[in-house]
Amino acid sequence: MFTDKIELKDFDKMDPEYKELLGHVLTIQADCEIGGPHLYVETMLPAAPTKLDQLIVARTAAEEIDHFRKIARVAGDIGVDVSFVLSQPNQQRFVDTFRGLITTWEDNAVFGFLIDRVGRYQLEEFYDCSYLPLQRILPDIVTEELGHIEYGYNKTLELVQSGDEEKAKAQKVVDYWYVRALDMFGHTGSKRSERYRYWGLKRRSNEQARQDYMNEVGPILTQMGLKIPDPNQGRRYL
């Protein structure tokens, strides 16, 4: 296992596999950061239920754009240009979850609650990672993601508490996004994930991170009065 800590000045001396993996994971992270706003800005900015919610949609997008900027800077400094993802059509996003469009407020709420939480997990993988410039940008990004998750949770809870019809809607939307959230962690037994861990770029295997997520989300759903969806139904990456 590689346990050194690397600064930008050391990057050129690193093994080609390390360079490739770091460039790859930064590109995917940048794509996910900007992929969120591309799912909801066009539809939810005008359609959010109140003007204050509209502004919160804009603020969330601003924060995600800033996360993209920070990741793009770390990538750019090692010679990896991720700017192409800014004009990438949704259907070409690296992660399936970002390949559609959010068209309802319920989806927008649950997206924050469940999918931004996966975003937090992905970022937490880099805590104490071997590449210090990446580690340094994490605290502010994660703090903002926690805000998105809390807002999504509160809006989902509002739906659940708005009567049986709204609760049924919320459950349906949770069923839809929950399996997508689980898929975002990738294949169980992934060889690439093993190499990330070897190089100190990630902390957990895909299956461990997914299990941790399920252990966290399950009790929250139950407490909200929602059912935990079948974790195997509709999954693409087991």
Next chain:
Amino acid sequence: MPQTAPNTEKLDEHLLEVVRALHAAVKQGVSHKDDPKIMATAIKDCKEILDVIMEGNVQEWLN
């Protein structure tokens, strides 16, 4: 030191300005949440800025 990717600095600066402008518009709206006119203007400003970012014409932004 590795060779920096083209436009890294310029893109960083441009996006930082965009983010600051968005936060300023949001702040203006939120701090006047009882004034529908100011709220509407803030939302319109956010939409205009975000529309440009969603279009993603990076070369246009940087030139």
